[in-house]
């Protein structure tokens with residue numbers, strides 16, 4: 421992959437990380453009006469997959485979707501407004517971190533009920549196929565959500581109708597803090613489950629941008645070629661706690677992904693090392709980081725100063 425493409429990916433991943441690290445500070449000051457599930461450590465999955473998509477391709481997310489939204493070309497100001505409950509937010513400040521939607525970039529929604537976005541995304545891919553559109557829908561779900569029954573119903577229907585669906589299983593080893601071996605039989609085999617439905621399956625190193633991008637690209641091309649749905653399982657590490665911007669290593673539940681390993685295998689570190697080895701100067705990366713901080717600060721300032729919804733609009737667009 422050429423240096424400009426890698427540099428572009430690095431900027432996107434670093435923007436997500438810096439945005440979340442800055443949001444974390446506000447969260448700890450109780451200024452964020454919503455639960456937040458941080459994706460620090462998982463940026464290569466979001467950017468690797470979304471870089472393999474076109475703007476017209478659609479994406480759906482879950483409860484941990486800041487990275488997915490920003491990687492799809494989302495607007496950071498609007499995302500932060502949503503977290504702070506401001507009217508200019510993606511769901512007019514009423515949805516929070518787990519209910520983001522922005523049709524202008526074909527991010528068609530995120531839902532925190534585990535697995536629930538998967539059949540919705542399948543509906544979108546059904547519409548794409550039967551309207552003879554050339555695009556696909558990609559949906560992200562975690563390893564915990566992959567255990568929900570509705571995911572299997574979706575795989576069955578997607579295969580039956582040969583739908584243009586890419587299911588990205590972001591396997592960060594835990595569902596909250598519960599380990600795979602406490603949730604699945606030792607004989608559990610995700611590849612066999614997926615291929616048993618007649619759906620293609622590929623595993624990627626979710627801590628490696630190039631691996632995620634190359635495998636996503638291959639699958640997206642096949643799906644667009646009418647070869648049917650696919651699952652990309654990305655093994656990745658969540659650096660922070662399940663739903664707070666704190667480091668929870670002291671809880672002792674982590675095994676493979678202890679701090680030293682997370683830092684060593686960090687996708688941003690890997691990309692940075694690759695850029696250095698291709699001759700990118702250190703001061704260039706320092707400047708890029710400064711510029712990203714500037715942009716994030718501006719977005720935060722904008723969101724802090726933005727207005728809350730008027731009282732009379734509080735119940736507008738609410739359906740339940």
Ligand SMILES: Cc1ncc(C[n+]2csc(CCOP(=O)(O)OP(=O)(O)O)c2C)c(N)n1
Nearest residue numbers: 484532533534562563564565592594595596
């Ligand atoms: C149907 C359902 N059950 C339980 C929950 C509570 N819950 C929210 S996130 C989460 C863990 C999800 O794990 P995973 O799918 O692996 O995603 P990760 O948080 O690791 O990104 C749980 C149990 C929920 N949101 N929906």
Ligand SMILES: [Mg+2]
Nearest residue numbers: 562563592594
């Ligand atoms: Mg998980």
